[in-house]
Amino acid sequence: MNIKEAADRLGITPRAIRFYEKKGLLSPAKQESNRYRSFSDQDIWRLQTIVSLREAGMSLSDIKLALEKWEVDGMGELQYYLELQRSILMSEWLQLRQILDMTDRMIGLLKDERGLPIEHIFGLAAASKRLREQRGNWQDRWNFNRLAPTHDERVAAGSGNYADYAEALEKIVRLVVPAKGERGLDIGTGTGNLAGKFLERGCVMSGVDQSREMLRLCQTKHPGMETRLGNFLALPYLREQFDFVVSSFAFHHLSGDQQRLALEEMDRVLKPSGRVAIADLMVPAADDEAHAGFPSASSLVRWFLEHGYTAELRRLNERLHILYARKEE
DNA sequence: CTTCTCACA
DNA sequence: TGTGAGTA
Structure with a gap:
C-alpha cells in the first residue's frame, strides 16, 4: 500500500506519516526501484495506534517510548488497542459533558441577567480550557x-x-x-x-x-x-x-x-x-x-x-x- | 503519484 | 507538531 492510500484510510496526510517516520515511530519498507514506501498491514496497525494515541493527547516522544515497550512485551495487540481506544472515547465524552455544563450555565446567566457579563464569559472560557488541559494530561508521568x-x-x-x-x-x-x-x-x-x-x-x-x-x-x-x-x-x-x-x-x-x-x-x-x-x-x-x-x-x-x-x-x-x-x- | 529538503508557525 | 512550496 502506498502512502496516499494509507493516509486516506487513516484520515491523516501523507506529510504527517513521513514526519512520524522521521521521528522514528515507524519504518515502512521501501521499494528498491523507486524508493516508494510500501505499508504492510503491520505498518497500518502501528500507524492507527499512533494516530489514536495522538488524539488522546500523547506527545510523539511518549508514543515512541510506548511503542518500544509494547514490542518488547509482545502482548495482545487488539486488547491493548481497544483499551486505549476506550479511554480516549471516555475522555472525549467527559469533555462534551463539560461543554454541555458550561452551556447550561451560560443559558442560566442569560435568563437571570438578560445578558452575559463579559468577565463571566472569560471566566468560563478559562475554566473550561484549564479542564481540557488537565484531562488531556494523562500520560504515565511517574513512570x-x-x-x-x-x-x-x-x-x-x-x-x-x-x-x-x-x-x-x-x-x-x-x-x-x-x-x-x-x-x-x-x-x-x-x-x-x-x-x-x-x-x-x-x-x-x-x-x-x-x-x-x-x-x-x-x-x-x-x-x-x-x-x-x-x-x-x-x-x-x-x-x-x-x-x-x-x-x-x-x-x-x-x-x-x-x-x-x-x-x-x-x-x-x-x-x-x-x-x-x-x-x-x-x-x-x-x-x-x-x-x-x-x-x-x-x-x-x-x-x-x-x-x-x-x-x-x-x-x-x-x-x-x-x-x-x-x-x- | 512519490521523494526529499528548506522554510515557517 | 506538523504544513507548504518547489524539485526531480
Whole structure:
C-alpha cells in the first residue's frame, strides 16, 4: 500500500506519516526501484495506534517510548488497542459533558441577567480550557510502568511514603464495611493490593490505573478482578455504578485543580448513599507551607461536606490520613 | 503519484 | 507538531 492510500484510510496526510517516520515511530519498507514506501498491514496497525494515541493527547516522544515497550512485551495487540481506544472515547465524552455544563450555565446567566457579563464569559472560557488541559494530561508521568515489577517489594518495605501502608489498607476496609456482592472501584489500583482485600470479602471489584504494566500484574494476582486503563480525571465508567470508591497512595499525584476534578469523577460514578475512602499523604490545612504539594485534608473534607456527603478524617501518622465520606440522599 | 529538503508557525 | 512550496 502506498502512502496516499494509507493516509486516506487513516484520515491523516501523507506529510504527517513521513514526519512520524522521521521521528522514528515507524519504518515502512521501501521499494528498491523507486524508493516508494510500501505499508504492510503491520505498518497500518502501528500507524492507527499512533494516530489514536495522538488524539488522546500523547506527545510523539511518549508514543515512541510506548511503542518500544509494547514490542518488547509482545502482548495482545487488539486488547491493548481497544483499551486505549476506550479511554480516549471516555475522555472525549467527559469533555462534551463539560461543554454541555458550561452551556447550561451560560443559558442560566442569560435568563437571570438578560445578558452575559463579559468577565463571566472569560471566566468560563478559562475554566473550561484549564479542564481540557488537565484531562488531556494523562500520560504515565511517574513512570509506573517501569516501577511495576518492584512495586510490591517497595510497599511491603513500608518505608518513606509507604510508611504504615498495610495499616492504611486495613483501616479503609474497616471504614467502608463492605457487604458481600457490593460493587467497588479502586482508583490507582496498582497491583491490586487494596482491591484484593475487598475481593476477599466477596465484593465485585474494578480497578483503574494508568499503567498497563501495573494492571497486568494485578490481573495475575487477582484474575477475577476487572481492570481498566484510565485515571482519576476520566474514570472509564458511565455513571452511578459503584457502592464504594477507594484509593490508596495515589491522590497526592494530582495538582489542586486536578483533585477537585477527581472528586467530581468519584461522585459521578458513585451510587446514591455510596461511600468513598481515600488513604494518602495529606497536610492538615491548605496553607501548610512546610508540606506544600500534598493534598490538604481540610479542603478535601470541605469539598465532601459542600456536596452532600458526611465526611470524617483519620490520621495514621504525620502525613498519612484516611478520608471517609458517605453520600447522603 | 512519490521523494526529499528548506522554510515557517 | 506538523504544513507548504518547489524539485526531480
